[in-house]
Amino acid sequence: MNFHLIYPEFLLIGLAFLVLMLDFFLSEKKKYLLNWVSTLGMAFILGIALFMNQQGDLYQGLLIIDGYASFFRIFFLAIGIVVTLISRDYVDSNISNPGEYYAILIFTILASISLASSGELLTAYVSLEILSFGLYVLVAYDRYNPASNEGGVKFILLGAFSSALILYGLSQTYGLIGTTRFNEIAVLLNSMENISIGMVVGFVLILAGIAFKLAAIPFHMWAPDAYEGAPIPITAWLSVCSKVAIVALAIRFFTNGIFPLAPDWQPILIVLAVLTMIGGNLLALVQKNMKRLLAYSSIGHAGYLLMGLATLVGVSDEGIVSKELTHLVSNGLIFHMVAYGATNFAIFFCLIIVYNSTGREDIQGLSGLASRQPLVALVMVCSLFSLAGMPVFAGFTSKFYLFNAVASQGFLLLVGVGIIASLISLYYYLTVARYLYIEKISDNSMIYVSFNSKLILIALLMFMILGGVYPSPLMDLIQTATDSILKID
Template identity: 45%
Template sequence: MPNFDPATLDYVLLAPQFIVTGLIFVCLSLDLMVYGRGHRFIGWVAIMGLAVGIGAQASLWGVRSSFAGVLRVDDYSNLFNIIFMAAGIGVVFLSFDYAERFFTQPGEFYAFLVAGVLGMGLMAQAQELLTAYIALELLSFSSYVLVSYAKTNLKSNEAGLKYIILGSFSSAILLYGVSLLFGAVGSTMFPDIRAALDTSVATSAVAQIALLMITAGLAFKVAAVPFHMYSPDVYEGAPTPITAFLSVASKAAGFALTMRFVVMALWPLRGPVSDVIAFLAVLTMTLGNVVALRQTNMKRLMAYSSIAQAGYALIGVAAFFAVGDIAEQASRGVILQLIGYLFTTLAAFGGIIAFQVVADGRENISDLAGLSRRSPFAAFAIMSALFSLAGMPIFSGFMTKLFLFAPVARADLLWLVAIAVLNSTISLYYYLQVIRVMYSESPAGVTALNASAVAAIKAASIHHEEPVLVGAAVAHGSAHVPDNHGSSHGSHGAESLDDVAPASLGPWWRRRLTDGMEPELRFPIDPISIELRIGITLALAGIFALGLYPAPFVNLAYDASKALFAK
């Protein structure tokens, strides 16, 4: 490795990373200047900064170059950087309300988030193990902080502790593997590793053990079974926006690094690596889905679901080692799966956050009862996301499955496809439970509804006031919303509301038409802040765009996969 003059380096290639790094400091400094609710301002600055970063990254589209041999700037890393920054933007949008409600010091939060985005971007760019490791640690450190950010929350602390211990443990194992690999190969650069593995080194026991440990470390990052066990706990304990951040961005970064490593360094070992990945994929998706069946906590459910989703993406990686354009197609499949998962997760967690902000941070599935009445938008977002995760059409999940499965089948791994599809059916089972709770059950607390709430609803429905106003009147604090539908003969609320119905007039058939109809009740709608609304809307737009017209995304992924496999 010749030393070279730093002056010859093309720093423009790293312009987006510089922007993001600057953004960290901007956010930190702003936190010193604005207090309290000013965090929204910081958030918007972070969004703007990341947007600028996306712009800068996009301007590098088509570049295929390496920076000092340790980073690689090509469409693959560009795309992933854009994904990560977009994810960052999404998470920031999701964070406003949550931060305000649950964090004691929301200001610095955004800086850590941006630092995490930087780390992920560098992971996607790294083509050298040390850089990859440092980038990974940057992401990990940010994540540790972010996970334990809700300082007064026991679960958050616990999650932080578990995460940092297991994260350090896994990175130590990963590092040990790296050190052995360095011993066997003499370099940490991916191309050098590949060159060495082409020789007899590939069969050396140390190199094998090294790969074993590196695989385990990366598998930890993408939460593949059996290295997944931290993730349900961490996801459950972390502040909800961070759960979203971890489950989508951190995982995607793991994939970005894994794919790059596999393609650039491990290619000569394709047989065993493919087997290992297929093995992990099967375990991951099956266990993720099966265990998710028994979850009662929404965030934990999403954690297991995200494990399963990683399993789907892994089957794409398993197909990397096929001839011709199949490998490229497979990488495209994985990338598109990750993009789809990004949108989906943001939408789902957006909905969950919208609920949690109003509902005191509750997170049990049963707490979501009647969400479709209280907050149709949030319920719709969650439902769309869950359907998408289950691979239902119109939503992105269906299309990404195609992109993923077609190359896998072409690579003679049809049985993997079969297992994956079967798993998505299993997943539908628990997604549907959530949807049922949201749409079919009555909101909690109907029986405890106090008289004043009934009066308020009556008054509102007589005077045809705006729903939100009623919401303010009734759902203030923890009072929940009545449901006159759920049980047609049931609740006190419904009975005392009957006289709201307009007198039925007209011929007998018109009376019969209105007979038995519940009075059209205006349900108080939970408020959702504009930022959260924007975030969810963007995510939903992504879901539907990918689900209905995926061609633009496919084109982006096409360039990225070309770059990934470029010699």
């Protein structure tokens, strides 16, 4: 067996257990070291992952380590480091038992990586469950806080429900086709004369499960409460990692597996995308709590991602499926996720900083931030504009790229809806910007920003701006990643 392909994953498991073990031996005062251990450990693994370029399959194609998987491995490790870094102050001051916190976080990173590299439905399901269970615990981590408990319970119940949907769809598929490997599914579907209704039901159930995990409307009910209740770094993690992991899986599954069925699933996803984009952004308009607002904003962003997923392959009027533009769309999707991820971390980190000093997470609590902490306000306003899709930030360029790709696939009207949705979103982003820069200070408590936090803020800001004005190195990486799953054969 060529286990060397997944050394980074083994190391991650080792790191998680190391953190758990260390937690036993460290006194309360030394627990802050756990953060350093996790960060440095992940940085070390990231370093290894950067230099690994072997490719191949494991367990007869259950796990596929190709350029695509390596890209997401690097991506998840990088955002894992970011989320560990931004958790530091929050965990130190708000959370007991940091050992489990970091260990579970590392397990979710591992799960996301294996989700992106799974080439088969059951592996994907197991990875998804590891990810979800980690997130259930993390959301409810603040256990003396009723909101956290409420969010956690909702998340677990609905999450379990959606997992059951996926599992049922999966068994249906396996029963009718006899395989769960993506590429075999594609071959079988292509050779079939007519597709039985049971098979379509199976795939629709899987799609519904994916929509649940992405918090697409009308499957979004769990999201706002879970986001609001979770500790802020976990909200950030939830809004980025789980979405990106699901979409990474979906891109592989759709383009390598069920693309022959595109005429059937495309309309469903388009409807979901429209509902999610418009609904998420409209609901965000009335929010008073920053975490809730960002929850709805991230639902809106899930809508843009769904729009990309729906149009991964083109379907002509006669129902012929073409993959001519799949490359462009998947590049757009990944680019948008990277930009969205960096931006969301930036804005959540600003929230954490404010929360740590003032204990407030409502929009009012941010008023006059520009004169209290100019750097935090600057990063926050830049991320707001980036989320709204305004230049010079990554959000603009990635949104333009994604929308352009979707329109090239022949869905100009859908893009029109997306652009209108992002116009709606501008209103509430600007409202937050107004509190930051224009409103008078309502709360005079000091906001403390450590030197390290400043460095992280500046790094995230630089990334946002670079992604907007000089995206070609990033696009080259994404290009090599998608090349490996979209081989022309």
